[in-house]
Amino acid sequence: MSPPTIAVTMGDAAGVGPEVVVRALAEPEVSASASCVVIGDAGRLARAAELCGLELRIEPITDPAQATGEPGVVAVIDLGLVPADLPFGELSETAGEGAYRYVAEAAELALAGRVQAICTAPLNKAALHAAGHAYPGHTELLAELCGVPEVSMMLSTGQVRVIHVTTHVGLLDAIERIDAGLVERTVRRGHRTMVDSGIAEPRIAVCGINPHAGENGLFGRGEEEAKIEPALAACRADGIDAQGPLPADTVFFRAGRGDFDLVVAMYHDQGHGPVKILGLEAGVNITVGLPVIRTSVDHGTAFDIAGTGTAEAGSMIEALRQAANLATRP
Incomplete structure (x- = not known):
């Protein structure tokens, strides 16, 4: 099977996106596993x-098919949206528009089957x-x-995988939004993703x-009785090994030692906090439920270090690796 083609969005041009993209694409393991096409700005990448x-x-280039995957070469579909003098580390409407357009272009390419996955910089x-563009983030933007x-939203590290029932909403709004139907659908999406990734009978906490x-x-x-237990009963009736509701203060320890393959978190910080303690360089964000494969770094634009050449690319490398793996599965 030939390596998949992955559309890599450059992210916010004023942040660390351009730096983590070029660092990741310079890695031999990345060029060996996929043909990557950056949707962004050639000058900014240079x-x-x-x-x-x-x-x-x-x-x-103008078409993903023109990307050769040659080591040391970064193929880019240049949308020409970034002024050469755009400063790093500063909030910019221009960079925000660019970030939106890069994602929109990548989604169009993926839906048309011209790339096999999307990997996004922050x-x-x-x-x-x-x-x-009033979206809470990539997840909601790509859904639309x-x-x-x-x-x-699923976060994946070498030790723990977490899928979220709610994400970018306030805590009071999250608790109000959670209901048995949403919990059940989230558990089922998580179960299906684990099976698709090669875990035949995932253990879900x-x-x-x-x-x-x-x-x-x-x-x-x-x-718990009204919003979670009915959902788990419905999932178990279909043979899904979904255990809970469990105390969040111990479940991540148990998942880390291997008791579970996936944790279902009820709200943003309940899931994000434990994953980020394990290290931002290891975390990958996967959007579950799209008709296309999408992975992402699990960190932000880091305006405080943008433009210094010091940003670590570990999360981007892992995101590209997981995108390539998912794209080559049946």
Whole structure:
């Protein structure tokens, strides 16, 4: 099987996206596993390569089929949206518009079957909003571009995988939004993704909402009984090994030692916090429920170090590796 073609979005041009992209694409293991096409800006990528001390040839192309996958060559579909003097590390409406357009182009290519996966560098939500695109992040943006009403965010590290019932909403809104139907759909999406990735009978741990998962009604207002337990009963009836609701303060330890293949978190920080303690360089964000494969770095635009050539590319390398693996599975 020939290596898949992956559309790599450059992210916010004022952030570390251009730097982590060129660092990752300079790695032999990346060029060996996939033919990568950056959707972004050729000049910005050349500047990033210079900042990182990399000898790369930035090659503008117009079609993903023109990418050769040759080591040391970065193929880029240049949308021409970034002024040469755009400063690093500053919020920019121009960069926000570029980040949106890169994702939109990648989604169009993926839906048309011209690339087999999308891998995204970080965008800045405030810049995205300043450009008039009011999405909480990549996950919701891609769902709309792909015409999908509901998707889930999964974070994957070498030790733990976490899928979220809710993500970019406030905590009170998250608790209100959670219901048995949403929990059940999230568990099923997570189960299907694990099976598709080669785990035939995944063991799934489902977090409670309240401390100690409510401790038999002592904490909260019956959220576990009303919002989670009916969902798990429905999943188990179909043979899904979904355990819970379990206390979130111990479930990640248990998952880390190998008791579970996947943890279902109820809200953003419940899942993100433990994963990020394990290290941003190891985390990968996967959007579950799209008609296309999408992976991403698990960090932001890091304006404080953007333009210094010091950004680490470990998360981008891992995101590209997982995108290539998913794209080559039946």
